[in-house]
Amino acid sequence: MLVVGAAAGSVGALFGIGGGVFLVPILNVAFGIPLRNAAAISLTTVVATSSSVAAGRIGTQLINLRLAMVLEVATVAGGLTGGLTAHLFSESSLQRTFGIVALAAAAGVGSRVNRRNVILDSTIDVGRLGGRFHEDESGGEIAYRVIRLPLALVASFVAGTISSLLGVGGGVVKVPALNAWCGVPLRAAAATSAFMIGVTATSGAIIYFGRGDLAPLMAAPVVLGVQLGSRAGLRLAERLPARWLKLSLSIVLVAVAATMFVRSF
Amino acid sequence: MLGAFMNDASRTSTLERQVGRILTTGIVASSVCLAVGLVLALAGREVATATLLKAGTGILLATPAARVVAAAIDYLRQRDWLFGGLVLVVLAELLASLFAAVG
Numbered sequence: 001m002l003v004v005g006a007a008a009g010s011v012g013a014l015f016g017i018g019g020g021v022f023l024v025p026i027l028n029v030a031f032g033i034p035l036r037n038a039a040a041i042s043l044t045t046v047v048a049t050s051s052s053v054a055a056g057r058i059g060t061q062l063i064n065l066r067l068a069m070v071l072e073v074a075t076v077a078g079g080l081t082g083g084l085t086a087h088l089f090s091e092s093s094l095q096r097t098f099g100i101v102a103l104a105a106a107a108g109v110g111s112r113v114n115r116r117n118v119i120l121d122s123t124i125d126v127g128r129l130g131g132r133f134h135e136d137e138s139g140g141e142i143a144y145r146v147i148r149l150p151l152a153l154v155a156s157f158v159a160g161t162i163s164s165l166l167g168v169g170g171g172v173v174k175v176p177a178l179n180a181w182c183g184v185p186l187r188a189a190a191a192t193s194a195f196m197i198g199v200t201a202t203s204g205a206i207i208y209f210g211r212g213d214l215a216p217l218m219a220a221p222v223v224l225g226v227q228l229g230s231r232a233g234l235r236l237a238e239r240l241p242a243r244w245l246k247l248s249l250s251i252v253l254v255a256v257a258a259t260m261f262v263r264s265f
Numbered sequence: 266m267l268g269a270f271m272n273d274a275s276r277t278s279t280l281e282r283q284v285g286r287i288l289t290t291g292i293v294a295s296s297v298c299l300a301v302g303l304v305l306a307l308a309g310r311e312v313a314t315a316t317l318l319k320a321g322t323g324i325l326l327a328t329p330a331a332r333v334v335a336a337a338i339d340y341l342r343q344r345d346w347l348f349g350g351l352v353l354v355v356l357a358e359l360l361a362s363l364f365a366a367v368g
Binding site: 044047048050051052054055058059063065066069070072073076077079080083084198199201202203204205206207209210211214216217219220221223224227 | 278280281282284285288289291292295296299300302303306314315318319321322325326328329330332333336348351352354355358359361362363365366367
């Protein structure tokens, strides 16, 4: 369980999506744990990953605190909704939903491989929710404005619901949406999403924990493994080009989707 | 104009530092509880294991909630009613899931 957690954590951190999208299928398919319990374990690891990643990145300007606070209103509402309705869905419909979500995210990221949301002129007015940070790959200060905020709120609500239902961080929805539609550069979108995910996953995890669907003895090794793995993944992510990250993320997501579809029938 | 910007930037970084401290403390405390709990599980101490694992999970889930509380206090103290209000809504949503869990 520790090794599984470490593997999922490192790959998750590499793409800034928390690892749940890999962890849940592994627990569900390889270990035969029902999806609802796998989701509960995964949500707990998501909380842990978010806290440790955010603690490490705070102060680097990658986390857009103000944008996070606004979107959390929507994403936690979604988390609550997902947590309350999780028991209404059958195992196979949850698996199919998981597959659809992974495919949609793959398409979102894949279509943006060659485009970048960076404005290298750092003197522009970034507005109330925009941000700026330093990036080595572009060799300077990067500034961005947040556009289409309502769309970001809707995506965050959907991400929160999916997060609680399926045990993923929801970054798999939020990162592509913020990147493709709302003008946020991939690295800032990933860091801000990873920061928000902790609160979102907490709202879902509390419900699973309180209802007895979360077994601490199973969750503990996975949580510790994910934390070890996510550190390694983060370090690696900083050295890899954004284009490569986007391309490999979409390929992995397609594979995850295929696995869940096959499993659901 | 520049003064307002500088003020805004330094305030954010104070909150950021505080959030960073809360997250680090929470993650270290919960990891220690979970790790010691697992070691005790291997040693066959069931009661201590259950207590520590529950405590570790509890601390883990309380950590993001604690940073929401810190943000609420900071924004309200700065009389930033818009962001203070938004963060309070998030806090209310978290409390709602706590009630749903025990209810």
